[in-house]
Amino acid sequence: xxxxxxxxxxxxxxxxLGLAACDSKKENAAEDQAxxxxxxxxxxxxxxxxxADKKDPVTDGKDSAAENAQxxxxxxxxxxxxxxxxAMEDKADKAH
Numbered sequence: 001x002x003x004x005x006x007x008x009x010x011x012x013x014x015x016x017l018g019l020a021a022c023d024s025k026k027e028n029a030a031e032d033q034a035x036x037x038x039x040x041x042x043x044x045x046x047x048x049x050x051x052a053d054k055k056d057p058v059t060d061g062k063d064s065a066a067e068n069a070q071x072x073x074x075x076x077x078x079x080x081x082x083x084x085x086x087a088m089e090d091k092a093d094k095a096h
Contacts, residue, residue, distance in 0.1 A: 030092035034085040041081020048074035 052070030056063055063071075 027092045027095065030095075031089055034088035034092070037088065038081055038085035041077055041084075045074040045078040045081070048077060 048070055052067045052074065055070055056067040058064075
């Protein structure tokens with residue numbers, strides 16, 4: 001399931017507002033940094049997926065090996081960014 005950047009940003013903003021009431025300024029700043037890491041990874045992965053689509057110009061319902069490899073790299077970037085952001089948020093939560 002893919003989320004659009006707007007849907008992701010809206011969800012993050014709503015969650016941040018809900019958590020803001022009970023977090024310290026330092027924790028909120030750390031979570032904002034985590035959100036930035038997550039958004040950066042998402043944007044990078046989106047760009048990689050766009051490049052992947054260009055690697056298979058034939059519309060035949062089959063993806064080329066090059067396209068699949070690029071999409072796998074994009075998924076890895078997305079997962080890595082998510083894991084790093086989660087670790088940052090966990091660290092911020094434990095510090096307070």
